């Protein structure tokens with residue numbers, strides 16, 4: 520219905536039209552016109568959202584708070600190393616503490632700096648990142664490149680030492696930094712307090728890989744690990760509490776079937792008690808329900824979500840394969856496409872050789888291709904079984920685990936597929952009668 524009010528010379532017009540067009544359905548109606556699943560803020564189920572309370576992490580949070588509280592009095596807290604499997608709430612708990620620290624720090628004496636070392640993964644990147652927090656004047660900022668580490672380090676210490684304050688630096692995914700750039704920067708940071716007069720600095724390192732400490736110089740190891748904490752995986756009951764807390768905030772009342780949250784919790788607990796996975800299952804299930812205009816999220820949506828998440832992981836694996844492995848995978852797919860769905864290594868190799876020639880890349884030996892086939896098998900992209908022919912020897916029987924159309928779709932924009940797009944496999948040598 521249109522209501523048109525216009526004020527012309529003749530006074531006020533009010534035109535009311537109930538045109539035919541208004542009665543017609545549009546392609547969008549189906550998506551707009553159903554009961555909503557999510558409340559306004561969908562981000563509540565995303566990893567970046569930090570809830571006001573973290574169920575089942577109170578002990579860890581209190582333990583960290585007891586170590587860090589001293590910063591509010593101007594003293595340096597011990598460095599902390601936090602370990603725990605993926606999705607056990609390490610990042611969320613430390614970010615939560617950062618928020619609490621800001622609230623408690625009335626005298627503004629504490630700087631809480633969070634850094635993800637998967638992003639900031641070089642020595643100078645880390646020092647520059649910390650230093651620039653304390654340099655207001657843009658022209659004096661430490662540049663990304665071009666300065667020797669020594670100079671970056673000296674500028675950093677100078678600037679952070681201007682005032683009496685405690686600086687807490689969170690280095691999340693610290694293992695990534697150590698594997699990529701070694702432990703030099705940690706060595707510098709661990710002993711920076713020796714060079715400071717006014718300020719004090721302490722480090723919270725977070726990792727889901729216990730082994731990275733073996734790569735640290737023993738001095739760095741003992742300084743960083745003044746306090747160590749381990750975050751245990753969640754069990755299904757704990758995951759249920761976490762999901763319940765979020766679902767109250769995220770969903771309209773009554774749209775979640777009572778079996779949904781226990782199922783998400785159980786599936787995630789089977790993995791290794793990963794809260795991220797549990798939340799992903801719930802979010803994707805609800806998105807699938809919303810997309811198909813269902814009014815309730817059911818267990819069936821959760822199973823669909825599980826498949827979708829698994830497929831998304833597979834897609835990521837395929838996209839990031841090295842070129843040679845992509846060619847081997849394509850050789851398997853091409854064999855399948857001509858109805859050869861139990862092929863031998865030799866048959867894969869024949870197609871592979873053609874493809875490498877078409878693409879102009881080097882042709883690996885059959886032995887090496889056999890290794891790549893085993894790798895694809897380990898990644899779950901294909902399934903290979905050893906088959907013996909009595910005295911005749913052994914070969915592998917190979918089949919793809921993902922439908923060929925799916926692989927082609929994933930690689931649609933990939934240069935590998937582009938180069939071999941017009942490949943026609945040689946006509947089959949054996950006749951299937």
Ligand SMILES: Nc1ncnc2c1ncn2[C@@H]1O[C@H](COP(=O)(O)OP(=O)(O)OP(=O)(O)O)[C@@H](O)[C@H]1O
Nearest residue numbers: 566573574576605606607608609610611727794795
């Ligand atoms: N106790 C909890 N209460 C509420 N939400 C939680 C809790 N623990 C984890 N989460 C949520 O689960 C997700 C994953 O948690 P987080 O990012 O802290 O895991 P992590 O231990 O840092 O994992 P990774 O090692 O992979 O970085 C986040 O969305 C987080 O908010």
Ligand SMILES: [Mg+2]
Nearest residue numbers: 609610611691
């Ligand atoms: Mg994390």
